[in-house]
Amino acid sequence: MKKLFWVFLIGFWGVMCLGARYSFASQVDILLQKLVDKDILTPGEASQIRTETEEEAKVEAAKGKTPGLPDWVRNIKLKGDFRLRYQYKHDKADNNVASDTSVGRVRVRVGLESKINEKIMAGIGIATNSGGDPRSTNITFGDKNGGYSSKMDVRLDYAYAKYLPFSWLTVEGGKMPLGDVLWEPTDLVWDTDITPEGGIFGLEKGLGSKATVFLKTGPLFGTADTSSNSDPVMLYLVQPGASYKFNDRVSLKGTFSLYDWTNVAGTAFPTDSWYKSSNTKNGSAWAYNYQVVSPAFEATIQEPLKALGLNVESLKLFGEYVNNTAVSDKNTGYAFGFQLGHAKIEKWGDWQFKYIYAMLEKDAVLDTTPDSDRYSGKTGMRSHEGAFTFGLAKNTFLGVDIYRSWNINGISRKAPETLVQVDWNMKF
């Protein structure tokens, strides 16, 4: 109790002497030394109090410089990026007529997230968008949303609220960033620009210091329930997964996902220009439902070439498989590949190379969700993708992404497509 009194007294001095931080420090030193000399404090306790008091004084001094804004304003995090793209595409249609196009594109995304209180967060983001395309935030220069005839469109990209009642539980609702909804090692099934709508429960629990298990589950809306004659298209997602860290260099993550799209069969498909129909159709409607199971994994190895004397930061090996259990034909797909180089591109000289081989049969997944760059986002294709990214400066990087894809639906000419994208990306 006596010790507590002295600690309190020194702390009180600390607050009183904030305006004279350094002279205060020497006075505290003298006082602490006397307490050590009198065996009231051990030298270690004195050192602990001295250092902690100095640190507290730094915090109080910093608080004095901060205007009295509400916490939720001070807790706002802003983020965004700006990307310029040159895109070349060469393709051959089924009638063997070749087409070459070269376009410039721009993408701007801005988002903010605020911690409303200790357990609730909310975020919104806006992005450039052309015609409501859910799989792309690009606008092509001179296209209908740009050029000399109009200004470019900006739309709400996401808006969500997140409730974190416990450290292991997250409940989220709204139009959500894809990474909040599910984990995927490649964009075989889900284009990363998609922001699903609905609600998600997220559960994550560490098992010791090496293993973590997690679960994402919830209902997501495909269409609205606005007609009494038909039920809406819904996706029920269940994605259990686990990660394991074998040591400081090697870790493994895996999931087994169930994407249960209901009421798709008989629903009219979109007539928008962004929609590239490739599933089996029955007139103007989809023919089947999509109950997709999908195991996926990603192995990460830090410094994989250390034994060869090469300083490469990390190697990722990944793969995923999909099977639509609702149909029996042309219902599978897979992707596998690797990523070598820096885990993140943050500064000059950072680099990354990625290769993915992907194959999706006609009805393996719903044709509104796969990566929109891989064979224009269609199913019924196979594709090689090679991407190289190089850091130009802090938060600025250059990327070259090349796809070579073919139709696999039994058409004799295979309708090959080559897509080259050169990107200059700036993150903030």
Next chain:
Amino acid sequence: MRFFTRLGVLASVFIGLAVPCFAEKIVVEGSTTVLPISQRAAEVFMDSHAGADISVRGGGSGVGIASLIDGTTDIANASRAMKDTEVQKAVDKGRTPKANVVAMDGICVIVNPSNGVSALTKKQIKDIYTGRVSNWKDVGGSDAKIVVISRDSSSGTFEAFGELALDKEKVRADALLQASNQAVASTVAQTPDAIGYVGLGYVAPSVKALDVDGVKASRETVLNGRYPISRPLFMYTNGQPRGLAKEFVDFILSAEGQKIVEEEGFVGLK
């Protein structure tokens, strides 16, 4: 109706998986120097606290502090005090960094007991380790080539010695690298003209610890900050630690926790 049936199934699955997961989880991230203390303490703590889940990872002091500022870690391990700019950034984001000193790090410079040199200045130590001085006669000893022993670059002690004694300059290329404090002490004990550095807890009678800038290395001089190659080790929290974070910090400051600190080669506060 089908919607609600499926929603019910999902909720059941979720609740079923959630029930065993009521354990509180905290993340401890940051300094690789503090990492061995945190890891062992977490293991011992979790053994005696069923349901407690403490995830410990390294990354460096700067990474841990940045995560504390961003709110992605509960405890930031740091082998240095937060910089004023970091404190300001934290406060601007609504955080209140609370420094919890959990141990002291004192690094002793050792030589073979047969060596006539008993004291060096920090500058002399830096000159020896960076290659500017290579003979004992240049620092008051006999005419003999200095055999420089260092820890390997993955060690926290190597990092600390580089910061505190060498002003972050590189260790000379011909230094013999050893994988542990014990290996350094053994090599110095068996090599008459060797110089090495070890944590205070590894100074044995088989080696001689040098005074640095006129200060003898001891628990007391490390704890009162007079010994020049010493520093406090921190676990920063956002405000006063609460819940599992508080229990964990309290455990490290307890007699059992401080024993772990000493066993890992650092200087305990008690």
